[in-house]
Amino acid sequence: MSECPLPFSDYDRVVLAHGGGGRVMLRLIEDLFVRAFADPALALAHDGAFLRLAGPVAMTTDAFTVKPLFFPGGDIGRLAVSGTVNDLAMCGARPHALAVSFVLEEGLPLVELERIVASMAATAREVGARIVTGDTKVVERGKGDGVFVTTTGVGEVVAPEAPRPSRVRPGDAILVSGPVGEHGVAVMAARERLEVDLASDAAPVVADVLALFAAGVDVRCLRDPTRGGFASVLNEIARTAGVGARVTETAVPVRPEVADVCELLGLDPLYVACEGRFVAFVAPGDADRALAVLRARGGAPARVGEVVAGPPGVVVLEGPLGGERVLDLLSGEQLPRIC
Amino acid sequence: MSECPLPFSDYDRVVLAHGGGGRVMLRLIEDLFVRAFADPALALAHDGAFLRLAGPVAMTTDAFTVKPLFFPGGDIGRLAVSGTVNDLAMCGARPHALAVSFVLEEGLPLVELERIVASMAATAREVGARIVTGDTKVVERGKGDGVFVTTTGVGEVVAPEAPRPSRVRPGDAILVSGPVGEHGVAVMAARERLEVDLASDAAPVVADVLALFAAGVDVRCLRDPTRGGFASVLNEIARTAGVGARVTETAVPVRPEVADVCELLGLDPLYVACEGRFVAFVAPGDADRALAVLRARGGAPARVGEVVAGPPGVVVLEGPLGGERVLDLLSGEQLPRIC
Secondary structure (H helix, E strand, O other), rough: OOOEEEOOOOOOOOOOOHHHHHHHHHHHHHHHHHHHHHHHHHHHHOOOEEEEEEEEEEEEEEEEEEOOOOEEEEHHHHHHHHHHHHHHHHOOEEEEEEEEEEEOOOOOOOOHHHHHHHHHHHHHHHHOOEEEEEEEEEEEEOOOOOOEEEEEEEEOOOHHHHHHHHOOOOOOOOEEEOOOOOHHHHHHHHHOOOOOOOOOOOOOOHHHHHHHHHHOOEEEEOOOOOOOOOHHHHHHHHHHHHEEEEEEEOOOOOHHHHHHHHHOOOOOOOOOOOOOOOOOEEEEHHHHHHHHHHOOOOOOOOEEEEEOOOOOEEEEEOOOOEEEEEOOOOOOOOOOOOO | OOOOOOOOOOEOOOOOHOOOOOOOHHHHHHHHHHHHHHOHHHHOOOOEEEOOOOOEEEEEEEOOOOOOOEEEEEEHHHHHHHHHHHHHHHHOEEEEEEEEEEEEEOOEEEEHHHHHHHHHHHHHHOOOOOOEEOOOEEEOOOOOOOOOEEEEEEEEEEOOOOOOHHHHOOOOOEEEOOOOHHHHHHHHHHHHHHOOOOOOOOOHHHHHHHHHHHOOOOEEEEEEEOOOOOHHHHHHHHHHOOEEEEEEEEHOOOOHHHHEEEEHHOOOOHHHOOOOOEEEOOOOHHHHHHHHHHHOOOOOEEEEEEEEOOOOEEEEEEEOOOOEEEOOOOOOOOOOOOO
């Protein structure tokens, strides 16, 4: 028994019984999850949710293992919901419903779980997405790390043609919706206890993306530069689409605080994760309109380069002094566990 | 570098770079996941999958943390796919597409991951479900436990009326599709290294459920007795539907080997998880037809009780000598980490 009982548990920390299928779990589900997520599908108390979806549907999933669970500008809950609704937006879809699964480590303070759940509910509300079904498992102390969250989303494709790598062609303009690297640097700074005035950019980008479609921009492909950052996204798309890309280094927006921390830690900001930005490949004649739409919504987007015929899969970075280098994929990640 | 290179990695164990968003991860995705799951949506190499779904859709998610990863009769991969397609079947839906997310612990032998992935692919094929999108994260050694899998599924509801707790009414017959408790006991026996001739029942029940609908059985509600077993399922449904239930103890099928291990370990088989069984609430006049359909498909189903008006939420077990007792929800779980 706890010294400080919560409305959804007689315990103040996660115990194995919270995943055990009995009374203790049922109370956690009914009095924490069902209340916070407040969706009629959850109130059904069934093994799944019933949805009405029209037309082509996009589906995406992501696991989140970020450390620490709370960081300047966000937490694992906001990150998980943003990451999944953003991936739906990258598919040209309006997020409709999310499924969430938790792997909790025995000993996690339940107030932390409550904060995470509240953050998920709030972030989903921001974009009008429902949280309709879920699952909770508990592992013994030392067999997990606080909480891992997997969010899976479905949404209706609203783009006239679904954006995807195969639609990218030479001449397309490459845009980025805002400065890069803030999420990764904020998490790293929190982990290393660095004193910097930086917050994660973790946020849904759904409304920005829908605004591009509403304005009739021919969006060929979208990708959010999470793990591996801006540089890896360009490499992935170039590789899949069988095209090359040329990027002007000075055009890629990087905040001075991000550049400073990166220099201190020996990181390249072009490889550092964002969680509230996207890279857009748009038809060349639509680039200015796309930038205007994003600026009108308060963003600070930039045109950073263009797609070229080849060499396929190669991303070339043009330096400030006219030099060029290949912006390659790294082997692994500069920063582990940032999402 | 490994002494024994695999076709999808230069390493023989999971390293942080396998989740790092760079070359090492890309190769794991392309040369293990995309090949094994062999779906055009994965070959798109996008952030999500595009699906065509008609009519009402069911969505469900489950995290799997079973220990050990391999056990007699199955493994975490078979369990994860079975669990999710079965939950869709419980919603009266034909499984269409699955999203899979992995949280891998640094140090996991990659041959184990390969076996798990092959098992997922094979189980999905059994029921005609596609694996269309996924995600992989890696956590440091000691921050996970080999592999956790979250599977999320969507399917088209084929039942004329979607089975759900609110459709249950007094008089409904309660059936179970086969003997209970085998999965939990098999996993526990593997964990405790007991010498018993027992295998998990982990398997898709989709075809059995679809056969009930095809035969026109009025299926009011379905639930697979996983965590918490048969007894917990009855309690959950009774509670949600606001009805009571009466069950004849001797009618609930339990294999002698399961009963023996339960006696040895001090467990009640009615609370032990199955992963290839379901409990069906059917209209009273349809019970015999339902049993005949399941028997014709090679099953060993049983009629075990009936729904009564009240007291609401109370499940009464009628013993062999005429005695009665309340079959209550446990507080937690008798067996942690069985799914």
